Amino acid sequence: MGMFENKWIRAVLPALLIHCSIGTVYCWSLFKGDIATYIGKPIGQVEWAFSIAIFVLGMSAAFGGKFVEKDIHKSSLLSALFFVVGMAGTGFFIYQKSLLGIYISYGVVMGIGLGIGYLTPVKTLMLWFKEQKGLATGLAVAGFGLAKVIASPLMEQLLGERNSEGILVNASNVYTMFYILAGIYLVMMVVGHLILKKPAGSEVESVQAQSFSYRKVLTNRTFIGIWLMFYINITCGLALIAQEKGILAFIGFGAIGLVSSLTAVFNAGGRIAFSAWGDRLKDRNSIYKIIFISSISAILLTIVFDGINNSIAILIIALLCIVNAGYGGGFSSLPPLLSDRFGIDSISTVHGLALSAWAIAGLTGNQLSAFVLEKTQSYDMVLYVIMALFAVATLISMFVVRPEKVHFESEAYDKEDDMVVVK
Known part of the structure; x- marks a missing residue:
């Protein structure tokens, strides 16, 4: 196992797996119109799901920092659970045509997973890359930015064909897509959770962190x-x-x-x-x-x-x-x-x-x-x-x-x- 105890396997790879998963929140523009069409609501009302998700991301990070500080393994698992449940729940509430349910699942539940997941790998990366902290965090956060580039073609494929007016030929694809993506990101984030590890000797909480x-x-x-x-x-x-x-x-x-x-x-x-x-x-x-x-x-x-x-x-x-x-x-x-x-x-x-x-x-x-x-x-x-x-x-x-x-x-x-x- 010694060959796997390095910064690339224990810090960079799990950070990319987690951030490339949660970064798909920026793919919202690809399917927001399809959600609005399917549930029969104005797109302006549906848009609030994304705004809530970003707001909850920031606030869960603000209030969850202390929790992440104490145990990255619990925080990475909690992030995966909230994000995946929120994504699957979004699919379910689209099927139910419930706008409030979409707000709760995509905005609140998934938003909590976003905030905790965004924070979780950062300190671990900086501990492994003590002389190149910027490079380390840049690699991880780049995964959040690249997620849209990576996931967009897959989402377009899952959504399927559109008619001349840009409406999905098979309307049910808009909620089944969320179920499939929830399964994919569950695997990615759990693997990231399992291999994420701080370098030896850095597990003890410092006096400054306690106070x-x-x-x-x-x-x-x-x-x-x-x-x-x-x-x-x-x-x-x-x-x-x-x-x-x-x-x-x-x-x-x-x-x-x-x-x-x-x-x-x-x-x-x-x-x-x-x-x-x-x-x-x-x-x-x-x-x-x-x-x-x-x-x-x-x-x-x-x-x-x-x-x-x-x-x-x-x-x-x-x-x-x-x-x-x-x-x-x-x-x-x-x-x-x-x-x-x-x-x-x-x-x-x-x-x-x-x-x-x-x-x-x-x-x-x-x-x-x-x-x-x-x-x-x-x-x-x-x-x-x-x-x-x-x-x-x-x-x-x-x-x-x-x-x-x-x-x-x-x-x-x-x-x-x-x-x-x-x-």
Whole structure:
């Protein structure tokens, strides 16, 4: 068994198995219309299932970090059970034509599996890759991004043929697909659960992890700054990604599916490239400055060429790719940045708290661009708003997120001096 006791088998492979499973939540757009048609509800009402799933993902990560910290084997198994039951339950409630049931199964139950599963492999990866934390988390989180690329063809195959109006020929395929996928992901996640293992000597819970203070972290200026710039990056990314198809159609570009796949590759590639790049920098926070400034530059270049309406297609596609890469890179760069600032002992808990930004952004990102479009009827105005938010994030990264490591250790009583000292 010694040949299997290495970081690739015990950390990277299980992380990819888990994240490539739960990352299929981003395939929602492929079948949301089919669900709406089958159950006879407006697509706007069905859309809330995805929003709830992302919100619950972030909040379950925020509140489940302590649990993940204590036992990765219980958390990986719990994640698999919630995710698979939620997916199978979604199929059942689609068959029953119950919108509330879909909200509960896809949104709440599956969302809990998403949040716990997203956190579970991260600390293990950083323990195995102590000198390359960014590369390690980038590999895992890339699996979350690549899941859409991998699963989309399978889902299209399972959904089957469509008529000239785009409606499924066999309507029952929309719920049977969920049953089949639940079986596939059960196998993948259970295998990931069985082989996931921390390196020898790292199982003992540290004093710092035991004495973790939520209040001290949540009121710390550095954490608040990281939370805000992470939230802004997700909000801006979702605001533009949500309008990707509309922008391409507006400029008359036909190969929308090809661009969608290309931006998905950049999303996944950015998760590896930016976080691995951070391993080489003196201050990992510099990666966020690079992400924000490159996104601002791409938007400015598009605006200089007279905006969305008159810019050449290649420039707009480049803009979408750059923002997607930064969006993915923001996710993968977060755990090592938090580890640098707050230490690795309580990283699952701190990371979970930071992911609450994802929960809030999941409810605001799409709605931001939709609101701006409704009020202005202008994609250019969407770019201006996104650029302004990126500028705010840049300022936060420069002036709020401190470069030094923050220590949160418990209060200890110093008997010799008969006083309380904070270590």
